[in-house]
Structure formats: structure tokens, C-alpha cells
Amino acid sequence: MDPIKTLRARTVVLPVSDVDTDQIIPARFLTTTTRSGLGAHLFADWRYGSDGEPKADFVLNRPEAKGCTILVAGNNFGCGSSREHAPWALADYGFRAVVSTQIADIFRNNSLKNGLLPVIVDPAAHGWLMEHPGAQITLELETSTLTLPTGQAVRFPLEPFARYCLMNGVDELGFLLGREQQIRAFEERRPAGPPA
């Protein structure tokens, strides 16, 4: 995973609340056994017509969305299934961060493990972002702040361990494997067999 310290990019605004992972990537694309190329199916049923052609009025298909790598969505993003294909599809499409007032727990966890930054902001900052699609914003991991073009900075929650992993490109598995001694000590105190 590449380290992320600062992200400065323009936003694309998806004005929909409660976006679920079935919308981010419909289940029929989950039979894949690899994770590459999922960006082509991101928001498939909103993005393409039944003829398979891109719908001109969908936000990601508009010319001004080109090059925007921060997705600002309505309230409560990423609810529903635990499919990691959702952050994979967003990241594969080119998104580096998702901003909402609330982000579902499993989706948020999955995003952090794939270098997609889940950014939860207060309703006021969110409201400003929703009204200013294409705004150039800055996400600073060190201070966990989102800075609007107005100069106003708001903090977003990011637990220290997740911040450390993102900023240093450390993956959690490496961290866990480094705890071999503690894991072994715990296992020695427990019965070895299947659930008692």
C-alpha cells in the first residue's frame, strides 16, 4: 500500500443518502475471483443504461467529474453488505477518499485497508461540500483535517493506528504477524482443539 500523507484534489458530489454497497457494486459482479478491473462496474446500475451505454446525467459521467478523486456523498455512505469489492471498485475507479456525515462500520474498515480514506465531517462542512461540486479540498492525515477552499478547516475522526498505517503504507497483516510471541502466549493458555 502506498503511504498517504496529504491528499489535495477536486470533489465530485453524489447527492444521494444511504448509498448501500449493492449500489456501489451490484452482487452480480461479485463472482469475480480477482479484485482488479472492478472500477468498470462501480455504480453500474446508476452509471449505465439498460443498453450498456453511460447515462449522460449521472454525476460520474459528466465532463466536469473527470480527474476528481474525492467522492462527496449524501448522509450515511456504504451501508449493507460487507463486500470489500465496494472500496476496491471505488479505488480502482480512481477515488482516494469518500466524504459523508456518517460511514457504515464495515465499509469504513474495508476502506482503511485499501488506501481509500473514509472522511466523516459535521453537517455544516458536509452541506458546504454538497453545494460546491468540484471544489478543491485538502485532506491532511497528520492533523486529521479537511480544509475547504474558503480556508476553513474541519477535523475528521481517524484512530491513531489507522493513521499510522495509512501514513506509512503499513498493512495490518504485517503488524499482526509481528505479534507472533503474544499470539503464541495467548494460544498456550487456551485449549488447542475446536470450539470446546
Added chain:
Amino acid sequence: MLRERGLPVRRPQLTFATMDHSTPTRTEQVFGGAPITIEAAARQVRELEVNCADFGVELLGLRHARRGIVHIIGPELGLTQPGKTVVCGDSHTSTHGALGALAFGIGTTEVGHVLATQCLLQRKPRTLAINVSGRLAAGVTAKDLILAIIGRIGVAGGTGHVIEYRGETIAALDMDERMTVCNMSIEAGARAGMIAPDETTYAYLAGRPRAPRGEAWEMALEEWRGLATDAGARFDRQTDIDASALEPMVTYGTNPGMVIPVSGTIPQRPGDAAFAKSLAYMGFEPGRPVAEQPVDVVFVGSCTNGRLSDLRAAAALLRGRKVAPGVQMLVVPGSQEVKREAEAEGLHRVFLEAGAQWRESGCSMCLGMNGDLVAKGQYAVSTSNRNFEGRQGVGARTLLASPLTAAASAVRGRLTDPRELM
């Protein structure tokens, strides 16, 4: 991930695999020579077989007698036990909390972490108590209760929390009903939902194939009896629900929080564009009674309502009746064991004589990735857990309800309060 790093599965004896999402439910495709029609699904099934063999993980494969939806077979086999931590790459893992386990869904990367290290890094969640009192009326089920709870607290109401369902109504539920309630915790945004283990739990587990026996059972019981939340414990949040006031519930929109009694009318929210978009997808108008909506498909099954008692409830309503002309009804047991038990009671004959289809176990029509689909624009009364746009097929319109409401709607050919037929 394991192969890339040359890692084994750390505790294969604590790891179990089955296949449910992408498996077909037609008998000829499961046991006959007919191939799985979706090539990618067939590949996924083969890959799981190879991976389990390579890494020494027990697999209840496609033709295994105890195969089924993971959240049905975990408890059924006695693998799920009070006090255990249970994780699976599926959000409805919350189901297992009904046995007093801490159970939650994780993504693929975290599944890899568990396989490699038997560990997961976690933050302590907040706690939400849902206190339920009063008796559920006849015809009102555990499904109606959890739909009402989601309607009350909203689809993000439990985000960041683990729910404990408590109170006399919960204590009076049987295990199948408790699993239905905990199953849909995630639809309220909570990764996990739990119910304190009690005599009902122990009676359910006793004698199951993977439950402890003899002296080990006695030791386990002693441990389990100490697990319940202390009297006077403080929760971060609490909500009280009066179950006696509930009616059969149904969803009318495109998330599970958009729910009303079957006797209700579609709400009006002038100026709410998202609400209007949702109703447009569903083809519904505000202010209209939701009952009487003609239905095309009825699905009884899924990890929410695919257990024996769910099939019994649907069969009781269908006995001596017919599925209305033009309605396709699928009854899909949650596991092969549920299927055998249902057949031993003759439930399959009730379904078949009524004109419904009787299938092999799997996730089936709950999500459109195994060939069982609702067609564009069609209305499905479904006992599953998600009514998201396109969940059951592109353009499909899902009405989530109980097995009783589903069966009653199949008979009448339109959304029907089951109490009219009881």
C-alpha cells in the same frame, strides 16, 4: 494473500467453509449433471474447493449433506456457541449473536488476517440496548419486530454500536426467532446484535454435532451462565419497544428503514428528493395503501427466514390453498438439514401442491448472483433482509416481510395481512 506471503492457515481446526451465495438452488444443478449456468460462479465454487484442500480447511461443499447458508449451519451444527467470537466475510454474521456470541461481518482483507493470525484488530464498540416488552400478537412475528426496530432507529441508528436485544419479549422468543432478530442488526447499521444466553439457548445447543458433550458440556454450561449482562449495567444508548402494539410490517422503499404496517399507507414527504426517487423506483405513490399491491414473485428463504419454523409458518398458511395464478413462489430452505426436516414433516408437499417451487438450500433470491432473479419492474414479497435497488435483480422491486405475510400474499396475489387468512 496467504499464497503471496507463503503463509499457512494458522488454526485450520477453528476454521470452517461452506458455499451459499453463488450456488444454484435447482436440484439438477446441485446433484444432477446440469452445470452451474454462471461460469464465474462455477469458477468461484471450484476455487473454494481447491483453497480449502490446499490449506486444510474443512469444507461443507456443494453436495455435502450439511451444507447450507453459513448463518443457518453455524448454529445448526453447534459451531456457534455463547461467548465465542465468530467472524465471516458476510455482514449477516450478526445472526450468530442470537446464541450470545460476539459475531460480526468482516471484509476479505480481514478474513485474510484471521486465517493468517487468528487475530483481528478491533476498537471497542459503543453499546445500544433495545428493550422489548409486551407480547407479540398472533400473526406478528420476529421479522415484524426487527423491521419495526429498524424503522424506529433508522438504517444508521446502530452505526458504531453493538446491540443487545433484551426484555421479556426477547426472552420468550425461540432460537429461530432470536436469529431472525439478530440477523438484521446490520440493517440498523450495527455490525453485531446479541441476546444473552439462557435455558432456551442451552436446550437448542444440547446434542448438536459440534456442541460439547459430557463433562465438557457441564463445564461449558457453567461458563455460559456467567456471560449475561450484569443487572444495572450501563449502555451508551437505550431504546424501548412495545411489542404488543406491533402489526405485520412491510417495506415500501429501497432501504429497510422505509417500513410500515401492512395495513398502512405510503408516507408523504414533500420536498424530499431522495424519498421521491425511492418511491419512483418502487412505482409507489405517497398516500396510497400498501396492501392490495399486486405481486409477481414470493420468496421464502434466506439467512433471515430460511429456518424450519419459517417454513412451518409459511406452510401453515398455504395448506389447502393455492398460489394465485401468475405468481411465482420460491421456497428455499436455509440448509440441507432444514430441507430434510421439512420433508420429514411433509412441508414440501404443501408447497408443491400449492404451486410453489421447492429448491435446494442457498442464498437464492436474496441477492442476484446465483441465477435466481426477480425480473425488472416486478414486485417481490421477500422474507430476505435487503430491499436495495437491484438487490434481487436489475430493476426488481422488493417488499420485505415475514414468512406469514409472504405466504398470504402468494395466495391472494397481492400484498396481504396474514391475519386475514388465519
